[in-house]
Amino acid sequence: MTRSVYVSDSGAPTASPWARVVGAQDRRELLSHPDRAHMVQFYRDDAALVDAVGAYLLAGLVAGEPVVVIATAEHCTSFLAQLTDRGFDVESARANGWLTVLDARDTLDRFLVDREPDRTRFAAVVGGVFERVRARHGGRLIRAYGEMVNLLWQGGQPRAALALEALWNELAARDAFSLFCAYTMENFSGSDSATEITAVCHAHSHVLPIAEDGEVCSAATWADGTGPIASVPAPDDTEADADDRLSTALRAALAAQAEAALENARLCEVARSAHAEAHEANRVKDDFLAMLGHELRNPLSPILTAVQLMKLRGDPACAREHEIIERQVHHLIHLVDDLLDVSRITEGKLPLERKPVRMAALIARAVELASPRLEERSHRLELIAPDAREDELWIDGDELRLCQVLSHLLSNAAKFTEAPGCITVIVERVDREVVVRVRDQGIGIAPELLPRVFDLFVRGSRRARPAQGGLGIGLTLVYRLVAMHQGQVTAHSAGPGRGSEFVVRLPAREAPAGDPEVGEIGRRQRARPGAGRRVLVVDDNQDAAALLGEMLQSLGHAVEVAHDGPRALELVARFQPEIAILDIGLPVMDGYELAGLLRGRLGTALRMVAVTGYGQERDRVRAREAGFDAHFVKPVPLAQLLAAIERVSPPSS
Numbered sequence: 001m002t003r004s005v006y007v008s009d010s011g012a013p014t015a016s017p018w019a020r021v022v023g024a025q026d027r028r029e030l031l032s033h034p035d036r037a038h039m040v041q042f043y044r045d046d047a048a049l050v051d052a053v054g055a056y057l058l059a060g061l062v063a064g065e066p067v068v069v070i071a072t073a074e075h076c077t078s079f080l081a082q083l084t085d086r087g088f089d090v091e092s093a094r095a096n097g098w099l100t101v102l103d104a105r106d107t108l109d110r111f112l113v114d115r116e117p118d119r120t121r122f123a124a125v126v127g128g129v130f131e132r133v134r135a136r137h138g139g140r141l142i143r144a145y146g147e148m149v150n151l152l153w154q155g156g157q158p159r160a161a162l163a164l165e166a167l168w169n170e171l172a173a174r175d176a177f178s179l180f181c182a183y184t185m186e187n188f189s190g191s192d193s194a195t196e197i198t199a200v201c202h203a204h205s206h207v208l209p210i211a212e213d214g215e216v217c218s219a220a221t222w223a224d225g226t227g228p229i230a231s232v233p234a235p236d237d238t239e240a241d242a243d244d245r246l247s248t249a250l251r252a253a254l255a256a257q258a259e260a261a262l263e264n265a266r267l268c269e270v271a272r273s274a275h276a277e278a279h280e281a282n283r284v285k286d287d288f289l290a291m292l293g294h295e296l297r298n299p300l301s302p303i304l305t306a307v308q309l310m311k312l313r314g315d316p317a318c319a320r321e322h323e324i325i326e327r328q329v330h331h332l333i334h335l336v337d338d339l340l341d342v343s344r345i346t347e348g349k350l351p352l353e354r355k356p357v358r359m360a361a362l363i364a365r366a367v368e369l370a371s372p373r374l375e376e377r378s379h380r381l382e383l384i385a386p387d388a389r390e391d392e393l394w395i396d397g398d399e400l401r402l403c404q405v406l407s408h409l410l411s412n413a414a415k416f417t418e419a420p421g422c423i424t425v426i427v428e429r430v431d432r433e434v435v436v437r438v439r440d441q442g443i444g445i446a447p448e449l450l451p452r453v454f455d456l457f458v459r460g461s462r463r464a465r466p467a468q469g470g471l472g473i474g475l476t477l478v479y480r481l482v483a484m485h486q487g488q489v490t491a492h493s494a495g496p497g498r499g500s501e502f503v504v505r506l507p508a509r510e511a512p513a514g515d516p517e518v519g520e521i522g523r524r525q526r527a528r529p530g531a532g533r534r535v536l537v538v539d540d541n542q543d544a545a546a547l548l549g550e551m552l553q554s555l556g557h558a559v560e561v562a563h564d565g566p567r568a569l570e571l572v573a574r575f576q577p578e579i580a581i582l583d584i585g586l587p588v589m590d591g592y593e594l595a596g597l598l599r600g601r602l603g604t605a606l607r608m609v610a611v612t613g614y615g616q617e618r619d620r621v622r623a624r625e626a627g628f629d630a631h632f633v634k635p636v637p638l639a640q641l642l643a644a645i646e647r648v649s650p651p652s653s
Contacts, residue, residue: 034143038169039181039206040201040206042197057069065143068130068142068143069102070107070145071101097136102129115160122167128488130171131483145182149165152164154186354398357402359434360385360392362402362406365399366410367410382423394512402481406504408477417440418441418442432508433505434508435505437502437504438504445493446495478502534560535645536575538594539563540585544583545562549561565597577606579609580595580607582609585614592626595627595628596626596627607629612633613633
């Protein structure tokens with residue numbers, strides 16, 4: 001290990017204990033498995049660079065890592081040709097988001113201010129690209145290649161190049177990615193070339209020297225002054241003089257760095273231990289959230305089913321009480337779902353079902369979901385939007401998740417505005433974006449809270465809103481869902497008591513050739529309760545099983561109920577169910593084992609539905625592997641369960 005030097009805001013180098021020169025034997029392994037390394041490659045000819053970068057990119061794609069390339073147009077063409085020559089489907093990878101290619105000059109221009117890289121703009125431009133790629137691919141480790149630093153150095157801006165390296169290191173401290181940078185040796189021909197090369201090396205964790213004929217130099221070659229860096233002549237120097245001066249400088253630098261080797265090894269071990277502890281803590285957290293969701297959903301399921309059953313019986317005397325219970329149960333369900341959604345998004349396990357979405361329909365649905373809160377507080381809703389007949393706005397996205405975003409912003413506006421108040425929603429198209437503004441006259445946001453308002457578990461002062469509940473996760477969910485749609489959400493407020501405005505920006509699209517909603521409406525209109533089915537309900541929660549069975553019977557189905565696997569198998573012999581609705585957490589044998597036995601006895605004619613409190617992606621995958629046809633998380637809306645039952649072929653007469 002050697003000492004890595006970063007550049008601070010003032011331009012002074014700051015030490016960090018990560019860097020080493022990679023020898024020829026380690027180079028291939030590092031290119032294949034960089035594992036969050038920040039590597040630098042010095043090169044004389046493009047052929048050597050293209051070979052190294054091509055191997056690096058291909059290894060990442062084969063390993064299932066999304067790749068981001070920020071290079072000149074000429075190099076991008078060469079890299080993609082290299083991948084194609086090695087049998088990789090470049091067009092498919094780009095279409096599916098596994099390969100993102102950006103022009104280095106265009107990207108650089110987006111965050112330079114007065115010819116210097118701006119930290120905020122860099123985080124928005126480059127950090128935004130990485131965040132979108134990570135969200136699309138489930139939080140996988142990203143593999144990146146960049147040569148914007150080389151462009152700056154070629155343009156006579158070495159200080160700006162080192163400042164950009166520092167910004168890359170800051171971004172790497174927050175996000176998980178590997179980065180490969182490259183500098184042409186033509187950059188280093190001045191009298192300060194040794195100092196400059198050393199500064200570049202110090203900004204990276206690993207150095208990959210390559211000779212002009214493409215052969216890799218060893219670390220020892222660097223130390224004895226015979227490598228490619230030592231052969232760069234300075235003005236008015238003979239080549240021998242340059243060799244002596246540069247080799248002396250590099251030997252001195254390596255000697256100074258060696259002093260930190262033992263300490264760096266200790267720090268490396270501490271970092272590895274901390275990483276392992278953090279990983280284990282994260283796993284424990286995920287298991288806790290899964291169990292929490294299960295334990296909270298289990299009692300909520302029979303409560304909601306009981307309310308729905310009372311509604312079916314049509315008892316008007318308790319109508320108000322029914323509404324209160326149902327509303328509060330749904331509130332608890334939403335809290336649990338939000339908590340688990342944030343966890344799934346953080347891990348990249350929340351899939352999006354994208355399709356063309358009409359903004360008018362999306363806004364209408366969001367308003368419908370938020371209307372109980374608006375009506376409860378007697379708020380007036382003002383909607384300002386283009387006439388759909390003249391300027392219909394469309395986006396691509398997951399309608400359910402985007403509706404979740406907008407309804408949450410509306411509910412928040414209603415919650416934190418004194419009754420009666422006015423909530424304003426403005427929908428417009430700005431350039432290539434659809435912009436939605438949700439504006440209220442409520443309690444506002446304190447200036448010190450505004451920069452952190454989208455952070456997890458951040459809440460305002462309880463004295464400012466003592467009666468308001470919530471876990472402080474809703475806005476985090478909004479922010480991350482919008483980011484997954486390649487959009488942006490921002491918060492604005494003039495301060496406490498002066499209202500707030502949340503602005504959502506999403507990429508616009510042209511209206512599709514056909515209206516996708518027509519077919520869906522037709523399908524819903526054709527959906528009717530069919531002839532009765534034979535349904536087996538298995539759940540160790542006796543209240544939940546009895547209420548679900550009673551509800552299905554009231555809708556014309558023949559139902560048998562069991563509370564464990566052995567009893568269910570006894571019933572199967574005489575009942576021959578068409579549908580089996582199984583809880584997973586059963587005693588004696590779990591739902592997966594029971595599903596396998598039922599499938600073995602009844603074959604594919606049996607439709608099996610998992611109804612469980614476990615709702616993480618790994619639970620859905622395991623349910624599919626066990627032979628379940630559908631997987632629902634408790635409490636299941638009646639319409640969804642009936643739809644699953646309706647998909648069974650009608651019984652023979």
